[in-house]
Amino acid sequence: MPDPPRDLVRQLYRTPPDRFVAARDGAVADARRAGDPKAARDIARLRRPTVAAWLVNLLALERPELVADLVQLAEALRTAQRELSGPRLRELSAQRRAVVGALVAEVRKLARETEGAPSAGKLPLAEVEATLNAALSDTDVAEQVRTGRLLRAASHSGFGEVPRPHLRLVTGGADEAAPAEPAPRRPDRAALRAEQAERAARAERARRRRALEKELARARTDQERAEADLAGATAAEHDGAAALDAVEAELAELERRRAVAEQELSRAKLARRAAERTVTAARRRAGEVEAAVEALDAEEGDVGSEGGTAD
Secondary structure, three states: OOOOOOOHHHHHHOOOOOHHHHHOOOOOOOOHHOHHHHHHHHOOOOOOOOOOHHHHHHHHHOHHHHHHHHHHHHHHHHHHHHHHHHHHHHHHHHHHHHHHHHHHHHHHHHHHHHOOOOHHHHHOOOHHHHHHHHHOOHHHHHHHHHOOOOOOOOOOOOOOOOOOOOOOOOEEEOOOOOOOOOOOOOOHHHHHHHHHHHHHHHHHHHHHHHHHHHHHHHHHHHHHHHHHHHHHHHHHHHHHHHHHHHHHHHHHHHHHHHHHHHHHHHHHHHHHHHHHHHHHHHHHHHHHHHHHHHHHHHHOOOOHHHHHHHH
């Protein structure tokens, strides 16, 4: 399934998270009005990032050259780690700290220049720094950071914290004998019990963390599903409102035509009544004239009868 238009996605992921849903729903409504329901569905599937993820996305979208430098540094670190190059690792680790610090400062600057961004005191810069460090260690995280569509902050143990191999000091091309290990001391039972208790506590904390992480993942999935449902319901509401407006416009036109027809009917009734009155008057007048003619005929008949008798 093709992604929504790239420019639209970039614009949405530049939008501060508290405005993301409204902007996305507006884009969904625009796509529906444009007669593109598939694009509307694709846009509705876009998820709102956390504030930390949004800041990293803002960096990737506004300063892609800096993120490209970060990716190159990550590759150099991985190469040095594979080659077990201690001096190179130390040099790159120092460079990593400087680069990440500079990127975090750039993120703070971008947030200050972006309308609607949280205040400087509320920026989760520690999560941003952790995500950038994770991008140096994890290629998947680096790719998400590069695309500018990160949804949540990431974390990783990072370079410099991975187990290092045990090395022997080599001088003059010959191996020096490793120093003899000291004789093991008798364990302190109290210390052992404390260590066991600490290990148990760490295991319990790890178990609780895993449980909370699973619960958080489920909650975020439910949130994303609810947001998608909300976007669909909002789009359906917009469509229903548009359909209702069209029906109401048709009803208004029908009401106007009905009023015109009623007026024309009233005028026709008045004209019929006037015509009826005219016909009645004409009939009455015709009757009167006929009566007068008959009277005149009768009078002429009477005169003729009298003249004939006289003769």
